[in-house]
Amino acid sequence: MIYRPYGAAGVQLSAIGFGGMRFLDQNDVDACAALVHAAYEHGINYFDTASGYGRSEELFGVAFKEMQKQRGLKPFYVSSKTSAGNADDIRRDLETSLQRMGLNQxxxxxxWCVMTKEDYLTRQHKGVLKTFEQLQREGLVRHICVSSHMTGAEIEWMLGDYPFAGILLGYSAMNFAYRDQGISAAAALQRGVVIMNPLGGGIIPQHPQRFDFVRTRPDETVVQGALRFLINDARITTALVGFSTIDQIKEAVSAVDGFEPLTAAAVQKIRGHLQDAFDQMCTGCGYCDHCPEGVPVPKMMDSYNQFLLSSNTSSIPDRLAWHWGIGRRSDVHDLCTECGLCEELCTQKLPIRARLREIKTIVHSQLNK
Ligand code: SF4
Ligand code: SF4
Structure with a gap:
């Protein structure tokens, strides 16, 4: 395992972290705790969970009980989140998380999950950041961080506005263009960068042929290639992988064991292939994001990407709801007046209006099921 500094926080995190939202069977407490423990034994020292991930915190708590015995010699670090918007609810969420995991801090x-600038400013206005600071003074929180699905430019703005110790954001071989600016800003400001969804929400391992170009060695899997491509990026502290099995842990850990940086030519080659692979796909560049009606075009097109890759219509409403917070009943689907501005601006020359119509039909058809 290799370890990297989390911004200026003074801690070294493993380049692979444990994302706690993909346990195979959350009712099998012993198996889940054993999985967490196995990751720790393999050198993983960053464990990410949230009060909203079902029994995840409780399962981590069972594993931590045993791991605490070694923590002095072999440190590990715990990440959790709250989207609560007032002091009482934030404190209640934090206390619940601490109690479930058997931790003091x-x-x-x-x-958690800042979606837009307005969302950030609203939370700030409601005193969310002040509450986090109070909890930090009380010793219940060590570092104040943020997780976000905003564009790179918005992330840069937010990190300039508040000294978060680090950021958790979705980034993968699929969407690096969308967030690149935010990652550069975080690195320049010495903030930690933890990546969620490094395997594109499972799309990369599910389409090994399509993503074969991320492999730079004959003996590596597409998963290892994708992880190496990300870890090669010195701006990134840790890539979180949602583990379900010990074999997945071994596969991810072996991607970084004995890691040797990719050559500039190999990185360039992969980036070039990504360009080809995404010919009909939204690259997330954000140039179209000026809809006069407020349609979040990059988010809608990102969701359509999932459909192109998976050929599964459910992937569109799922992506919109779980990644972008746009529920099936959102009025977003009724806003487009078909003015065509976004298509004029689109760097990929995508048929955005037709795709929006298609998305609307799919989402509405699922409402009636
Ligand atoms: S075509 Fe629709 S989505 Fe595109 S800019 Fe016009 S109103 Fe917005
Ligand atoms: S301009 Fe085109 S490729 Fe870029 S984010 Fe918008 S839809 Fe996607």
Missing amino acids: IDFYHV
């Missing part, structure tokens, strides 16, 4: 506590 959360190392990295996140203002």
